[in-house]
Amino acid sequence: MDLLRFTTAGSVDDGKSTLIGRLFYDTKAIFEDQLEAIERTSRQRGDENVNLALLTDGLRAEREQGITIDVAYRYFATPKRKFIIADTPGHVQYTRNMVTGASTANLALILVDARKGVIEQTCRHAFIADLLGIKHIALCVNKMDLVGYEQAAFDKVRREFGDFASRLENITDLTFFPISALKGDNIVEKSESMPWYEGPPLLYYLEMVYVGSDANHVDARFPVQWVVRPHSDEHHDYRGYAGRVASGAFKPGDEVIVLPSGFGSRVKSIHVGDEELAEAYYPLSVAITLEDDVDVSRGDMIVKPNNRPKIDQELDAMICWFSESKTLRAGGKYILRHTTKEAQAIVTDVRYKV
Incomplete structure (x- = not known):
């Protein structure tokens, strides 16, 4: 259902x-x-x-x-x-x-x-x-x-x-x-x-x-919300990456890279609780394991190597501004939150407002 x-x-x-x-x-x-x-x-x-x-x-x-x-x-x-x-x-x-x-x-x-x-x-x-x-x-x-x-x-x-x-x-x-x-x-x-x-x-x-x-079924994007390390006798060597599939789909065996580091690996398994899945797609929340022991942290993004997101210092965005006491202004410094990471940002231009 x-x-x-x-x-x-x-x-x-x-x-x-x-x-x-x-x-x-x-x-x-x-x-x-x-x-x-x-x-x-x-x-x-x-x-x-x-x-x-x-x-x-x-x-x-x-x-x-x-x-x-x-x-x-x-x-x-x-x-x-x-x-x-x-x-x-x-x-x-x-x-x-x-x-x-x-x-x-x-x-x-x-x-x-x-x-x-x-x-x-x-x-x-x-x-x-x-x-x-x-x-x-x-x-x-x-x-x-x-x-x-x-x-x-x-x-x-x-x-x-x-x-x-x-x-x-x-x-x-x-x-x-x-x-x-x-x-x-x-x-x-x-x-x-x-x-x-x-x-x-x-x-x-x-x-x-x-x-x-x-949903976007083409651009595979998996932002890592949490690194799962149980440290138990039963799962002593387990290292999984939990999050919600933002778009696209992932299957065991898929070649992937981790951004921003660029380290490459393959998907080893996909789990929801104790159940192993053959595929993860939007909007499922899953835990993914990789074949290689690469450095992956909260806020990293797992993507397909042949379909990487564009990396840039500037972006255009439509913003819904909630504050009644402060206005969004050109030259203002703000915190930009992207998945689970934050970055300092400066608004260079406000082109129009509704």
Whole structure:
């Protein structure tokens, strides 16, 4: 069973937390005590229906204001797939939290209020998703119940967002869904209120969308996070290198080199715990052993000799700047963190900002 990481996005009050709560509720991923707690809180707040958004709004300030501030990570599974959801805030001032949640996502689930249509924050979050290399966008036109489930409202959003998304570079899969997170329309089951919609419900898409081809399978990169030396009688001579495959794939027998030293060797074995693997590929976390006793340290990079990364003193980078008190400026000195190593860096030029 594979894993899909996705993030919610969209403006405040577009229904992101309610949608996640609905997914949990309709897939029976809520414990009885959780359901009782949100039912009790909903009654105390005077809500007409059970407020499913309370499942992800964990901070006191979030529940009092009825908004999401922090990034909330939630897990659920169906018989077909496992999911990790990052529920991110919609307010402009919390955009940096949206960046954090989207940074590890395979897919962005962007919500639009059917009454308001595509607004600035919708486009901002879509642009950030594209900037972070997210290729799959599920655009959910929410609150269709408040516009009488009219197809015209859905088509209007589809045209507006489609025109904007056509200018984005990385998005290759854009799918639209007319939904009501509050009522459950087109979330897990197809809605009888929208017979004009011929597509699948949202959950079916999330279960079936293929993200395996999104990763870089060509450039083999293995940053070493830890050198494993058990120093036990059973594994007295064992020396392994633990980390997560950043891209590409490695097999026993592959010729490799270690950067920055340039020492060469071959992959002897690949393990996950006690299990030996025939191949390691992104995003597996493994331990690799080499045939030769070469010097490998935390922060080194194991690569293929015929496909080495470019080594240079200068680089161009797109940066998401989080600090509110300090600005990124030309001539400023900063610490550049690359995998598990750090280096001093100077910004020579800020070409543009969004």
